[in-house]
Amino acid sequence: MTDNKTPILPGNEEAELKKLRIEIDRLDTEMVALISQRAECAMRVAAVKLQADPGSAVFYRPEREAQVLSQVMERNPGPLGNEDMARLFREIMSACLALEKPLEVAYLGPEGTFTQQAAKKHFGQWVITKPMPAIDEVFREVEAGAVQYGVVPIENSTEGVVNHTLDTFMSSNLKICGEVELRIHHHLMAGPNTRLDKITRVYSHQQSLAQCRKWLDAHMPLAERIAVSSNAEAAKRVKGEWSSAAIAGEMASELYDLEIIETKIEDSPDNSTRFLIIGTQNVGLSGGDKTSLVVSMRNEPGALYHLLKSFNDFGIDMTRLESRPSLSGNWTYVFFIDFVGHISDPTVIEAMEVLKKTAVDVKVLGSYPKGVL
Ligand SMILES: O=C(O)C(=O)C[C@]1(C(=O)O)C=C[C@@H](O)C=C1
Numbered sequence: 001m002t003d004n005k006t007p008i009l010p011g012n013e014e015a016e017l018k019k020l021r022i023e024i025d026r027l028d029t030e031m032v033a034l035i036s037q038r039a040e041c042a043m044r045v046a047a048v049k050l051q052a053d054p055g056s057a058v059f060y061r062p063e064r065e066a067q068v069l070s071q072v073m074e075r076n077p078g079p080l081g082n083e084d085m086a087r088l089f090r091e092i093m094s095a096c097l098a099l100e101k102p103l104e105v106a107y108l109g110p111e112g113t114f115t116q117q118a119a120k121k122h123f124g125q126w127v128i129t130k131p132m133p134a135i136d137e138v139f140r141e142v143e144a145g146a147v148q149y150g151v152v153p154i155e156n157s158t159e160g161v162v163n164h165t166l167d168t169f170m171s172s173n174l175k176i177c178g179e180v181e182l183r184i185h186h187h188l189m190a191g192p193n194t195r196l197d198k199i200t201r202v203y204s205h206q207q208s209l210a211q212c213r214k215w216l217d218a219h220m221p222l223a224e225r226i227a228v229s230s231n232a233e234a235a236k237r238v239k240g241e242w243s244s245a246a247i248a249g250e251m252a253s254e255l256y257d258l259e260i261i262e263t264k265i266e267d268s269p270d271n272s273t274r275f276l277i278i279g280t281q282n283v284g285l286s287g288g289d290k291t292s293l294v295v296s297m298r299n300e301p302g303a304l305y306h307l308l309k310s311f312n313d314f315g316i317d318m319t320r321l322e323s324r325p326s327l328s329g330n331w332t333y334v335f336f337i338d339f340v341g342h343i344s345d346p347t348v349i350e351a352m353e354v355l356k357k358t359a360v361d362v363k364v365l366g367s368y369p370k371g372v373l
Pocket residue numbers: 042045046059060061062064065068092093094096097100
């Protein structure tokens with residue numbers, strides 16, 4: 001082995017590479033054996049779960065996955081970055097879970113959307129993804145038991161909250177089982193041989209067109225901007241139109257065989273979207289959890305003050321407060337609240353008791369691990 005201070009003479013390069021590759025082969029052999037042992041362990045875990053609950057064993061455990069990924073990041077000595085290392089383990093766990101039981105997940109489609117990308121980021125490449133045409137259909141698919149989980153967008157850093165998702169929670173009994181955040185990078189893509197100066201039309205979702213407005217003004221001021229139902233739909237349309245381009249994510253370019261002409265054309269470099277994982281499961285404590293609630297208050301002075309006070313008095317960190325019309329009419333509102341902690345934490349139990357005395361209704365949407373990746 002050479003340290004990085006020893007210069008390698010040109011003639012020695014071959015010999016040095018050979019030695020290093022022997023070392024890499026040795027390490028790979030060890031890793032293959034270790035990963036196989038890990039997969040066998042996961043199969044034994046599945047047998048234990050099945051024995052305990054033969055009819056309805058739950059194989060996917062979000063709290064355990066969050067712990068595994070957090071530990072990997074804590075123990076990572078480098079030189080690989082924490083997130084890179086965690087992503088490798090994300091895929092190992094995904095393959096292990098597929099051995100236990102293949103997981104099926106519905107998402108807001110069509111194929112190639114950022115929601116599909118979020119599903120793969122959260123569950124890994126082994127998950128089977130099923131596109132649905134609308135947010136409420138993702139909910140329905142999970143409620144009907146056709147898939148175990150669903151993935152829906154909840155908020156974007158520049159566009160704000162996805163009201164449709166919030167509203168659907170009011171009439172659903174599904175639980176939030178997890179969250180995942182995705183950096184949104186928009187790329188300009190077109191069919192092979194399409195030049196930027198020949199493009200007369202740009203298709204994309206209306207939000208993406210808005211998020212790339214400055215770039216489009218500067219580089220393609222004359223191209224017509226056409227809003228369609230999703231970025232993936234935009235990519236699909238462009239396939240047969242030689243003077244058109246689409247703004248979409250990388251997955252869409254791969255799926256529809258388009259070439260990326262310009263990468264990362266979004267105006268705000270921190271543009272990201274948060275997605276929720278919905279299911280029927282109550283998720284256990286991971287140690288780094290969040291809880292989401294919907295609270296209906298009486299329409300009277302001081303209602304919001306009492307709501308906030310119940311959290312403040314117990315030192316609970318509220319991370320989001322959103323008000324929405326209650327859908328029952330009469331100008332009444334409900335509050336969507338996120339806070340740090342798990343519904344089984346003793347302090348949270350006490351705070352909920354106090355809150356229930358002033359609120360008309362408190363509905364727990366779920367406690368779940370904070371997004372690790
Ligand atoms: O610990 C478990 O319950 C497992 O099933 C093992 C394992 C893993 O590979 O680490 C796999 C799937 C679960 O979602 C969580 C963790």
